[in-house]
Amino acid sequence: MSQEPSTPKHDPAEHAASSRADEDIASAFVRETEVIEEAVEDGKKVRRRGIYLLPNLFTTSALFSGFFAVVAGINGDFTAAAVAIFIAMVLDGLDGRVARMTNTQSAFGAEYDSLSDMVSFGVAPALVAFTWILQDIGKTGWVVAFLYVACAALRLARFNVQIGSTDKKWFIGLPSPSAAAFVAASVWTFHSFDADAVGFKLLMLVVVAAAGVLMVSNIRYHSFKDIDFKKPVPFVVLLAVVLGFVMISVQPSVMLLLLFGAYVVSGPALAVMRKMRGTPDA
Numbered sequence: 536m537s538q539e540p541s542t543p544k545h546d547p548a549e550h551a552a553s554s555r556a557d558e559d560i561a562s563a564f565v566r567e568t569e570v571i572e573e574a575v576e577d578g579k580k581v582r583r584r585g586i587y588l589l590p591n592l593f594t595t596s597a598l599f600s601g602f603f604a605v606v607a608g609i610n611g612d613f614t615a616a617a618v619a620i621f622i623a624m625v626l627d628g629l630d631g632r633v634a635r636m637t638n639t640q641s642a643f644g645a646e647y648d649s650l651s652d653m654v655s656f657g658v659a660p661a662l663v664a665f666t667w668i669l670q671d672i673g674k675t676g677w678v679v680a681f682l683y684v685a686c687a688a689l690r691l692a693r694f695n696v697q698i699g700s701t702d703k704k705w706f707i708g709l710p711s712p713s714a715a716a717f718v719a720a721s722v723w724t725f726h727s728f729d730a731d732a733v734g735f736k737l738l739m740l741v742v743v744a745a746a747g748v749l750m751v752s753n754i755r756y757h758s759f760k761d762i763d764f765k766k767p768v769p770f771v772v773l774l775a776v777v778l779g780f781v782m783i784s785v786q787p788s789v790m791l792l793l794l795f796g797a798y799v800v801s802g803p804a805l806a807v808m809r810k811m812r813g814t815p816d817a
Contacts, residue, residue, distance in 0.1 A: 587639035593630035594644065594651050597623040601655025604719075608663035614788075616663045617723035621791070623655035624712045649691050656715035657687030661743065667722050668739050676736075679744050683718070686747035687711050693751070706756040709749035709799060713756070717746050717799050720792035746799065754802040 600623035607616035630648060634640045661680040669676030690711050697707065721742045725735055783790040 586643050587634070587637075587641055589637060590630045590634035590639055590644050591647060593626050593633055594648050597626035597630065597655055598651040600626060601651065601659045604655070604659040605662050608659075608666045611666075613663065613667050613722050613726045616659075617719040617788070620655065620659055620663070620715050620719040623651075623659075624716055627652060627655065627712055645695075649695055652691055652711055653688060656711040657684050657691070660715040660718040660746075661687075663722055664718055664739055664743050667726055668736055669743065672736055672740065675740070679740050679747075683714075683743050683747035686750045687714070690714075690750035703760045704758055706758050708752050708754060709746065709756055709802060710758075711750060713795055713798055714746040714750050716791065717795045718743055720788060720795055723788040724792045749799065749802065752802075754806050756798070756802045 600619045604616040604619035604623070607613070607619060627648070630644070634644055661683040664683075665676060665680040669680055690708055693708070721739065725738070728735065783794075
């Protein structure tokens with residue numbers, strides 16, 4: 536007679552021990568990878584474990600938009616790449632405000648935001664501009680693209696060490712999001728034209744190089760942080776904002792290029808005016 540194969544019996548004690556071992560491994564992984572930072576709360580220095588989720592979600596979304604811009608640029612979809620950089624710019628402006636509104640600021644969030652900015656406003660615009668037209672210029676093209684990336688890194692590093700020591704009304708040097716927006720708007724506007732023309736290549740060389748140099752310059756740019764959005768304003772101000780949105784929606788690439796181009800030029804223009812009047816920069 537044939538015997539049925541006996542089914543192995545599981546020892547409950549062995550199963551429990553295995554579960555505890557798995558839990559120990561998971562607990563050890565969480566413990567070893569946990570973020571611990573020192574913070575001052577109510578005048579006392581405390582050690583805080585973990586990170587705040589909400590502001591870092593915005594930062595992660597901005598980082599994703601910057602990476603998507605790089606991928607879209609490599610694939611030749613320069614409109615999508617430019618739009619992704621602008622989306623990253625909006626998200627970057629939101630994460631800090633959300634952190635302040637919800638009282639969830641942290642050193643980790645500040646460092647993460649800076650690294651995200653390096654990808655979205657340093658690497659992405661340079662690579663998008665390079666894959667579109669600067670690569671046609673050869674060595675000069677990639678040198679200028681690298682110049683922009685290096686200046687963005689230096690700009691972010693300088694900004695991080697100067698927080699709290701400068702007048703909040705002004706940025707020292709062109710902010711990296713504005714520099715990225717200027718480059719992205721230029722690519723978005725001009726890529727539909729004859730990109731083989733020498734004039735476009737020289738123009739983009741100037742745009743990328745100028746944006747990079749202005750980021751590390753000592754030229755002051757208005758930060759608009761002194762605007763009080765809680766105060767009442769005349770009705771015509773709201774009307775002007777509505778008209779601005781309408782104009783941007785009609786020709787977004789051109790209007791954004793004009794807007795950020797004007798902001799880029801405003802720094803040197805105001806510096807020249809102050810020099811002519813003999814007004815000190817400080």
